[in-house]
Amino acid sequence: MKSFAFAQADTPETAVAEGVAAGRFIAGGTNLIDLMKLQVETPAKLVDISRLDLSDIEESEDGGLLIGALVPNSDLAADPRVRERYPVLSRALLAGASGQLRNKATTGGNLLQRTRCYYFYDVDARCNKRVPGSGCDGREGFNRILAVLGTSEACIATHPSDMAVAMRALDAVVVTLGHDGDRRRIPLSDFYRLPGDTPHLETVLRPGELITHVALPAPPAGRSTYRKVRDRASYAFALVSVAATVAIEDGRISAAQLAFGGLGSQPWRDPAVEAALVGHAPGDAAFNAAADALLAEAKGFGHNDFKIPLARRTLIAVLRELTETEA
Template structure:
């Protein structure tokens, strides 16, 4: 780990001022950032510790939704009564995402800002456009078992590793972002993370001097909430494929199908066409297969991760079958 300066702002405005320079980074739980600093992947000149700021509250909103503060820990969020009763999908995703020790430290804002990464990103001796723009992507012709099959580019095929944001995408959550002297802006979780394109080093839409203040969930809706995570071992591991679903049935037909996927793209993957296709349909294996065809029409494997394409198909079908009561 390289030497760095350290500051603890006493207000949100102060924090946004201190994080404006490009060589500074905000730190809360540090469960991802400190690891990357130890590997010299991240080398900030100054860390801005925002833990003194009052952004840890979880509270009801005026429209019946829920606001989760940026500094609310994953443990506090997953254990919150309203999350467990009204947004069980979110609780299940968080509990599937990490060890208890990590959940005790990891925060809402930090979880959203964790780096999309792979083995080549964390090994400074290997080429990685995300870590060192222009150096190449070692994964494309290298070890690509965990890598993306959707939304890739010639510059990066890494996958977003988180679970919480996948659930939030299915729940249509909004990220609240502030900077000094400007009105708080709102960005849908579905749009917060970026695809790699030709700038894979940019994981999300945050700009210098901006800080996440919280996330809002809309008022709960009817439907069964499911989080299915397929991984190589049952203990703490990133998803090979995950599916977050909010599915409702009315008179034997699908009346709601909000779906998001993890482990298959550079960001939590949400395809609005799936809802358009599924709503109004009588659930069946054929309908689920049609949804998978649409989801995977542009999927591309890189050898070792080719298995993710049929695995995603099966995970989607199993999740929809569970949500609708259909036997496959």
């Protein structure tokens, strides 16, 4: 590991002031420390934010929740309000990592965890995300875990988070504090960037900008679930995952919010999928139309071709599960 400067922040404002000058925040450290040990990331300075007062989950006036950026993944999953009102989020969190990791991993850090692409982690490989302009060994390499949606010539990495997929389905908003006291509310739909020619720029966060909270709007109507398909039953990242909330009125789907993990360069949500469902009677015709909409632009790179039919089957299975007893 390369040497680095270290600062302990006592308030969000001092964290931002310390972080602006080439600093990186460290929260749970479960991703950043690994990357530093491998010299995938070599920040000149770490700003420890773990003692900031950002560990509460509060009710918000719109009937939603305001989640502090330092709320551990295990606490968020276990919170009775989350379990009861946002079961899709609780399930997604519990599908991720291990109990020990979830005790350390934070809400803000989870959103910003880096890809698990093998070539990103291998400092001897070419990776445009790690070293801009160096090339991508994933396209021609062992790309089994990599993306089939939202890829570019420069990068086919997937976003690995489970939590962020559920939050994308729930229309979460990232609340930040930036330089000069700027506060921003960034819908998760606008938070992640597509890789394009600059896959090293993953979000719209500015240098030194701190995530202070994540806001969830009032819970959507209907039934919800999170289904994760992976190589092992636990302690494995998603090959395909689906976060879904579906409501039915008078025998037709009246609302649907769906997001996908393991498929895209970011937690993936496509309005065309929901448009293929809303207003239609639940059944294979609508479910297949939703899968067609999701996968219309999907492109495999050889080893990961299997994700395309797997995504179709997983989506249809989830839609059947959520609609069969109400249909």
